[in-house]
Amino acid sequence: MKFVQIIDYKTERPEGMNELMDKWVEQTKGKRTATHSLIGKDRTDASHYVEIVEFPSHEEAVKNSQLPETDRIFREMTELCDGMPSFIDLDVVRDEQLNTATARRFFHEIAVGGNLNAIDEVFAADYRDHDVIKEEETVVGSDALRSDVTSWRAAFDFTINLESQIAEGDDVVTRWTWTGTHKGAFMGIQPTGTVCTMTGVTTFRFHDGKIQEGWWHYDLMRLMRQLGAL
Numbered sequence: 001m002k003f004v005q006i007i008d009y010k011t012e013r014p015e016g017m018n019e020l021m022d023k024w025v026e027q028t029k030g031k032r033t034a035t036h037s038l039i040g041k042d043r044t045d046a047s048h049y050v051e052i053v054e055f056p057s058h059e060e061a062v063k064n065s066q067l068p069e070t071d072r073i074f075r076e077m078t079e080l081c082d083g084m085p086s087f088i089d090l091d092v093v094r095d096e097q098l099n100t101a102t103a104r105r106f107f108h109e110i111a112v113g114g115n116l117n118a119i120d121e122v123f124a125a126d127y128r129d130h131d132v133i134k135e136e137e138t139v140v141g142s143d144a145l146r147s148d149v150t151s152w153r154a155a156f157d158f159t160i161n162l163e164s165q166i167a168e169g170d171d172v173v174t175r176w177t178w179t180g181t182h183k184g185a186f187m188g189i190q191p192t193g194t195v196c197t198m199t200g201v202t203t204f205r206f207h208d209g210k211i212q213e214g215w216w217h218y219d220l221m222r223l224m225r226q227l228g229a230l
Contacts, residue, residue, distance in 0.1 A: 001092065020076055176202065
C-alpha cells in the first residue's frame with residue numbers, strides 16, 4: 001500500500017529550504033525510497049508551506065527516514081523553520097489520476113467500443129494530432145480523429161491492451177498492444193483475414209480536462225509485413 005507523509009511547517013527562508021531539498025536529493029542518490037515530493041505554499045500566509053512526500057509503502061518510508069542524510073537534513077531544516085514542523089502519516093486508500101482515466105476512455109470506449117459521440121467529450125475541438133501514418137505533420141480538429149477511428153474500425157476488428165500508463169504534468173503516456181483481424185481495405189491492401197499485432201506508444205497532452213494534443217508512435221512496418229505488403 002502506498003504511503004504519504006505530509007510535513008507542515010512555517011519559514012521565512014524558503015530559498016534555504018529549497019537548497020536543503022536539492023542537497024538531500026543529491027546526497028541520497030541510489031539510496032532514497034521516496035518516489036515523489038510536492039511542496040505547496042499557502043496563498044493566505046506566505047510563510048506557511050506543506051510538503052507531501054510519497055513512498056511505495058510505510059516500510060520504505062521508514063528506511064528513508066533512517067538514512068543518515070535524511071536525519072542530517074531534517075536537523076538543518078528545523079533550524080530554518082519557525083517552530084517545529086508537524087507530520088501526518090497517511091496510508092493511501094485511493095489514488096485516481098483523472099487524466100489517465102480520460103485517456104483510457106479513448107482506447108476502450110471510442111477506439112474499441114466505437115462510441116464516436118464521446119470524442120467531443122474527451123477531445124478539444126481544436127485537437128492537434130501527430131501521427132506517423134499521415135503525410136501532414138500536424139492535423140487539427142477532433143473531426144480528423146473521428147475520421148481516423150472510423151477508418152481503422154472499417155479495416156479491422158481489433159482490441160487494444162493497455163500495458164502501462166505514466167502521467168506527468170499535463171501529459172499522459174500510454175504503452176499499448178493492438179490486435180486486429182484484417183476485414184476491410186487498409187492503405188490500398190484488400191482484406192486478407194490475417195490476425196495482426198503491433199505495439200505503440202501514445203502521448204496525450206491535456207488542457208482544461210480535455211485532450212488537446214496527441215503524438216502516435218507505433219510499429220506500422222510490422223503491421224504491413226503481417227499484411228503481406230512488405
